[in-house]
Amino acid sequence: MTTQHHTDLTLRPITGPDELDLFNSLPYVLNKEIAKDLAEGRRRPEWLWLALRGDRLVARAAWWSRPNDEHPLVLDILDIVDNTDDGVRLLSAALPTVVPAGATPPEYTRFVPPDWRDDNTSRRIVQDRMEVLERTGAKLFVERLRLEWRPGTPIPEPTGRLVFRPVREPGELVDLMTLVMDGSLDAHSRDELTRMSARQAAEEQYQTELLRYPSPRDWWRIATLPDGEPVGFVIPAHNGYNPIIAYIGVVPAHRGHGYIDEVLAAGTRLLAEQDVPWIRAATDVGNVPMAKAFARAGYVTFERQIDMTWS
Template identity: 35%
Template sequence: MIFRPIVPQELNAVLAQVRPDPSTAVSADTVRARLADGEYRHRWIWVAEPCPGRAPLAVAIWWGSPADAHPSNLDALFARSDPMWAFADLRRRTSSAPRPTTDPRSAVAAALLVAAHRVFAVDGLVPAPDYHLLLPSGWRDRPETAASVAWRRRAAEGAGLRLTAEQLRFERAADRPVPSLSNRLSFTPEPDDEIFVDLFRRCLSKSLDTTSTRKALRIGAEEHARDEIAFYRHGTRGRRSWWRIARTTAGQVVGFAIPSHNSVVPVVGYLGVLPEFRGRGFAAEILAEATRVLAAETRGGVIRAETNLSNHPVVAALELVGYRDRTRRLVFSAT
């Protein structure tokens, strides 16, 4: 069994194995478009092949922003549904192969991820990137979708991505009027990135954003804040002039918003409320302002926002401002 990144000349042959299914919307056209944009790289597309010249048994595709040296997350994972013979060969030839599973796709895909993770680690990427699956709401009640997730989950776990988080993706029509919730806050631009770094760090305290708090525990709140501000500054298509500081009428800083734009649509990006101001409904007001900025500054048909399933205050704020739960993002992580 051979695990390796692809070369440009074999892209078309590899794309023959890329078939969207109930848990993965990435298509061959998606891959071509993201390669052109720099969000995919040939060295971030890996295959498991039984021998040179044979069709791949599995394909893994990682994503990163065009400015990234390393991939940020695994974006898609495909495997042939008939690799029983390859599974037996994998156990014979690969001493580090994962334990057998009920679905041989999981074993082949897990071994592919393990091999790629080792190369990424040598290049300085530790821990391994998260794996993201975009799913419909209520996906657990859809047998085909649940089955499509199941073998991928086992592959992720077999490759060390054992922690799971579920995020809600909300959408709102960009041309809908944004409700005026109160006059308690004023919003102003702030050119100094250090102000946002400080606010981001302070907002991590007792935050219900489990994704951010988990990263802050691993690398430290200061470094995580700087990484996130740098990402929104340089790794997205949003404009720096959209960022806002929220203040009370007395001039007290309450929190901040970073409206942004990914490669497809405008997104809320990030918003934070300082711990001493939580529980007063300010999150909804900051969210409303971020929505106004995006509606005025972009031409997207929809505006998207994401939050953790357990972050009930932000879920309530999104619903109050008119966002609706459309999709789930399932994230498998090493740490």
């Protein structure tokens, strides 16, 4: 086990599940998932780090992966009690042991209140965390809206302009995902296109994200015109935590006709028919057309999400 002492600060990973109560003594919405994540291989004890002053927890950090991935995919917990220096020391000690030598650290992502800028306490907490990340070399990548549809919210009836059918074979969906990349307002998609082709990005997302959802693939829907010409698609799914609209898009040739509302309604309806407690979705703050489509469909912003990256 790696343990580092900085003056009166002890920096180390947890010794095992018996220290989860200590780790979870700082509040965050993800706390309730950590034990299950450990049991199912999405987290490891050596990825959950503590900064202790005596026996008092003053900062913590944790990484997450898909089940049994060799390396973590995201830094999704970072909390500091009252001193940003504690957070900087903690990350500086943990990163070299968690991240493979020479690799770029995984993205940091954090759920924050939807009005965090308007509340002095929330703003200070968010900015303190961002300062810790910036001092270790990260920078703001994107801010996202986290959205929720709740049962009882009306779902528009089909207009008949579009026909929805299951995906016939993987190549069909990857073809449409490739087309949707063109003109995308999604920051992650735009970033991927600086490093790879649209086809490569679509295939990677299909393999590493869509295929890993535990929900049935026959939920996935292709939207076509009545003559069968594809217009777009929607991927309703369950990510192991929540029912979600995982991916949605309209191909460039059919944008501007309001089809996105019908595609989103179809995905929402399919999940609502599973008697789910809610449906979650997310989109970049800068993706105004998609944010407006979710708002028209009755999705409410219940949180925001801050994503930061190391270059």
